[in-house]
């Protein structure tokens with residue numbers, strides 16, 4: 001997975017040159033400072049070209065025809081599955097269902113795995129730091145079965161209260177769901193420890209890897225979880241791509257969730273039989289061009305090396321955190337010792353949206369709002385935060401630009 005040795009110097013300028021959008025300006029010539037990577041990442045030219053090449057040279061549907069183009073399209077699509085499976089440490093490509101993203105992956109688990117197993121009084125355990133995509137699907141199926149969603153608390157620092165999580169893993173819990181990396185706090189959760197606790201109690205563990213796969217080396221089997229969901233557009237790939245990894249024996253037991261073409265073995269009007277996983281869960285024409293692009297994104301990330309990417313982003317996190325602490329009245333939410341380069345903050349006397357609007361006028365793109373994490377906002381008693389989220393192509397100079405824009409905004413709002 002990490003072919004490039006960790007010690008090779010990180011050439012940020014050369015890497016940035018591969019992302020066409022990073023060269024653009026906004027508002028009449030201000031350089032774009034893109035610090036909204038937790039929302040979606042930018043795309044290198046090789047990914048954009050792979051999507052373009054698919055439509056120019058290879059466009060055909062997958063698995064349905066014997067002609068050359070269809071075989072090429074199928075090869076690209078299955079090649080993406082193989083590349084992604086290797087990238088996340090899956091035992092085989094057959095353990096990886098290709099989805100439109102994390103949201104589709106968690107909904108698939110909710111309806112195909114969980115719903116048939118839930119009885120009145122059962123529960124799903126999640127945490128208060130989850131994205132809505134790792135809360136709402138569980139609520140929907142629990143609502144149908146008189147089951148309940150429980151949420152493990154966090155500490156003020158943004159760390160999960162692991163003892164409380166383990167205490168809540170009672171006999172009623174049919175599935176535990178936790179994010180690998182928080183999209184708001186940056187907290188990296190101790191997945192192997194949580195997975196071991198879940199295993200001791202016979203509770204399967206789903207991990208939301210949306211914010212981990214783009215930033216850390218991930219090995220799903222070493223983590224010890226049962227399901228791992230991720231999304232392509234945050235890892236330099238196209239929107240509408242992602243995946244669900246699950247243990248082979250679990251996937252084999254899961255009934256189909258969507259019905260349609262390509263997921264069947266045989267269809268009669270009286271009833272149908274279904275294909276083996278992962279095809280069983282991939283009804284209809286998939287985002288073939290998107291997966292051609294995502295395969296390129298995987299090669300691109302592997303070419304840099306995930307160990308080096310993680311190390312570089314830690315440098316950026318340390319630098320940006322220290323610089324942000326110089327801004328009077330600024331408070332950072334999420335100070336876990338083990339965190340990714342996501343910095344949520346509030347500035348005394350300024351609403352997060354006003355602040356983000358003023359930063360934007362300086363060319364600095366951050367996100368403001370609840371970040372699809374209402375329960376987390378409630379936990380901290382705030383309606384919204386500003387969030388600067390870094391990728392390996394960001395620079396210390398961009399962190400400086402953020403701080404300069406914040407100081408200017410603060411003076412305007414005072």
Ligand code: PMP
Pocket residue numbers: 038039100101102103104131133134179181182183208210211231232233372
């Ligand atoms: N989980 C987390 C932690 C996320 O950050 C996001 C995206 N913001 C999602 C789930 C949902 O991803 P998608 O919209 O690509 O399905």
